[in-house]
Amino acid sequence: MASNDNTSILNSAYIAVEYIDALLPDNPLQPSFKYAWNYMMDNYTKFQIATWGSLFVHELIYFLFCLPGFIFQFIPFMQKYKIQQDKPETWESQWRCFKMLLFNHFCIQFPLIFGTYHFTEFFSIPYDWDSMPRWYILGAQCFGCAVIEDAWHYFLHRLLHHKRIYKYIHKVHHEFTSPFGMQAEYAHPLETIILGAGFFIGILVFCNHVILLWAWVMFRLLETIDVHSGYDIPLNPLHLLPFYAGARFHDFHHMNFIGNYASTFTWWDKIFNTDSQYNTYREKVKTKIEKKIK
Template structure:
């Protein structure tokens, strides 16, 4: 049995690998020439939910799922690491598609965790927020700019109504 901190570090490593893969290939799948052939199926749901994560074109499942497997192949020697990563990833997948931003959600303690708001924005607007778990790729490449502008507008409206 690996020490708890090694388990945590390897799960984080798997998440970084999967998120990086997902960001770049998800962004590619949203390109107008590709979207209509593959990724459009995923966007049939504007209000995603946990089980919807599996509702995708088989090629999309293969393409985006590869990033999830790369981390397992590189970092998950003992079976316990594999199960820990599967548990973490599935928990995150359901949380991101829950439609709720729960304030006491322990996943919100993870630095740069994207959460459901960013994923929901992507499904409603079909733009930006391409990463699956973290916000750093979207921030680095500016693909979260419309999401940020939307949040600022919402905050202004909330201040006026107080």
């Protein structure tokens, strides 16, 4: 009886989703995307798509998302949105960061990307257009991946700050006290593996199509580059996400070293009160501004 009840609840949920789907307008970009996707499927093997496709998506998205923050340093108008105004970006630090990034991307991450094809084969994850989940399912899956990764990141990141191990691994990521977008993946190779593992847990839980790998990598890069950008720009669509931490939150972590350990959301730091120094700091800044206005 219970299983019948469960089946009918699932069926009702499925019918409700189908009904909402039918009401939604068609995405005008869908035909072009379908054409491009099928073109890729017809001309490349699954191995090429999983390996070179994933490398291409990662590199393109990473440097594309870093570009606005990089350009902001040359625009005087944008300087009012810079979080740590007294610490402008320097060529020397950006060049050092860029070299380390290339090493990390091609010597650490790329060998891991080679595993993508074997992962999709092992779990029989489809690549074809017809099996692709709808955009809102994909959005919900990315959100689920972010919730899981955020929890992993919070606890492991906090552990990496432990005084007995900090200097061996995580110190590298904290080399710059005023972060900039490109610094998002500037880290010790071991950190890339330890914190990067959180990226794959959501994939193991939710992946029902290869597109989730790319959608989630895009979301995660956008988020991590935003929080490292050093700029708190207005109308940032990421702030529509409930409990989104944002650039000021992680910028404070780089400035202060203690607190604000989560990657995407604010809840873990709130639960464990590791955001208390940040809240005190914000109050101080607020009072300072109010005094200035008076």
